[in-house]
Amino acid sequence: MSAKIRLYVEHPLGEEQSVPLTREQAHYLFGVMRLGPGAPVALFNGRDGEWLAEVSEAGKKGGVLTCSSQTRPLRMPPDLWLLFAPIKKSRTDFIVEKAAEMGAARIIPVQTEFTNSERIRQDRLQAHAIEAAEQCGGTFVPEVGDLHKLDRMLADWPQDRQLMFCDEAEAGSALRLADGGRGLPWAILIGPEGGFSDRERARLSALPFAHVVSLGPRILRADTAAVAAMTLWQQALGDWA
Amino acid sequence: MSAKIRLYVEHPLGEEQSVPLTREQAHYLFGVMRLGPGAPVALFNGRDGEWLAEVSEAGKKGGVLTCSSQTRPLRMPPDLWLLFAPIKKSRTDFIVEKAAEMGAARIIPVQTEFTNSERIRQDRLQAHAIEAAEQCGGTFVPEVGDLHKLDRMLADWPQDRQLMFCDEAEAGSALRLADGGRGLPWAILIGPEGGFSDRERARLSALPFAHVVSLGPRILRADTAAVAAMTLWQQALGDWA
Structure with a gap:
């Protein structure tokens, strides 16, 4: 029996473990997806790998799943942070989704001089990262x-974390990345639509842990x-690799 | 004087060349962007590079721009086709936009066994490619x-065109690309959400011009x-490079 639906939960997962559902999860599984008792669901919580579970109680306001066996071990991504300057809503959502798919370990919106947004909805962006992992x-x-x-x-930068800094104004090279840095923690920094300010660019270029990388001859959206x-x-x- | 607005036109571009505007272009420049006579606009047509032009006639239903000087030569992308199986609307639009930004020379939607869409709106997708180039x-x-x-x-495949075929079910290697193929025409094929069928996969793998490439250990959306x-x-x- 394999599960078509994958669900992120906060609860610990393990053999015979009962997992209570929130009202929203119950609505999704039983109201939207029409699952009944015994139906299979794949669960993960970001810590215990993926588990096959089945519906043991289904109600309008909640329910319980029971885990049977682990179907995948936890697979951690490399220690890569993605720092990006928020842009308009749909493209910010997209960056978070893509970062989760591409294996970033942490996603950090940053405010630069030319960043338009002064606020983000952290909870909404986190939900996008969860949905990307589910999918x-x-x-x-x-x-x-x-x-x-x-x-x-x-x-406050941790001095051993290398920073890959993508700047259309700089003639960097992607190849320089191969020179070293394997095994070290890294971060990638993506600037806002208007690019970095001259002051930011000068500061970034002078950092000992920064590596300027070129993304080709065309200007790319963030x-x-x-x-x-x-x-x-x-x-x-x-x-x- | 530099232009903030870039506009794609079909008309030939050159020194002192007058460029008539369509009703839609006139509406955009004069109605939406509120440009008046003398205002600068950057024009390109995909053949003659980028030209600085200025508004010489502005009307509700049309207008004329006059080119002064070339600001960029035509820059052709490499001879790379992107073949992709259309997915839901917003993600198909996105693929076309990204292909234009990333320097594909031709974009071809393909119907595979597991492709959901039976139709595409070619005109709408072409407009997305134009907008991406403008931006x-x-x-x-x-x-x-x-x-x-x-x-x-x-x-009907042209026998010298190499095909990079990305299949999550295959353990290919991106590094094999470096073995050869520089200077040859290429195509990249991206499958639909459900992947390729076994029959398609077998056929693709057997083609002498096909190269299976891995996109890492995580499943990526199309x-x-x-x-x-x-x-x-x-x-x-x-x-x-």
Whole structure:
């Protein structure tokens, strides 16, 4: 019996473990997807891998699933953060979805000088990361951080974490990535639509842990740049090799 | 004087060239963007590079721009086709937009066994490719083809065109791309949400011009896979090096 529906839950998972459902989860499984007692569901919580469970109680306001066996072990992504300047709503949602699919371990919206957004809905973005993991067979869900000021993040930067910084104004090279950095923690920084300010660019370029990388001769939108940069990183230093 | 607005036109461009506007273009420039006589606009037509022009006649139903000087030469992308199985509307739009940004020369929707869509709106997809080029500073617009059956395309395949085929069920390697193929025409094929059928997979794998490439250990949505595959190709064989 294999499950077509994958559901993220917060509850611990394990053999014979009962997992209570929230009202929203019960509505989705029993109201929308019309599952009844005995129906299979794949569960993951970001810590215990993926488990096959079946519906043991189904109600309008809640229900219980019972785990039987582990179907996948937990697979952690590499230690990669994605920092990005929020853009308009649908493209910000998209960046978070793509970061979860591409295997970022943490997603951090950052406010740069040319960032338009002053606020984000962290809960909504986190829900997008969960949905991406549900859809794409992931067993890990990256944490979406609150909006941080780029300046402050750089001031408190952990010194061993390398920073891949994608700037259309710089003639960097993707190949330089291969020179080193494997096994170290990394972050990718994607700027806002208007690019970085001269001050930010100068500061970033002077950082000892920063690596300027080129994303080709065409100007990419921020959401495209995020996927392209994560691809280059995963291929050169991550778990695609 | 530099232009903030970039507009794709069909008309030839050159020194002192007058360019008549369609009703829609006149509405956009004069109604929406409120440009008046003398205002600068950057024009490109996919053949003559980018030209600085200014408004010489502005009316409700039309208008004329006059070119002054070329601001960028035509930059052709590499000879790369992107073949993809259409998925739901917003993600299909997205794939076309991203293909234009990433430098595909031609975009061809293909119908596979597990493709849900039987029809596409070619005109709407072409408009997305144009808009992406307008936004991203491109001087070339990839042609979006009509929906082709994958079987028929493969039967008529030009024998020197290499095919990069991304299949989550295959343990391919992106590195094999580096073995050769530089300077040859290429195509990237992205399957539908349900993947390829066993029959399609067997047929594709047996083709002498096909190269199976892995996009890492996580399952990617088709739109993510399209950007990731184009990134790997541009980096290994295209104009990113």
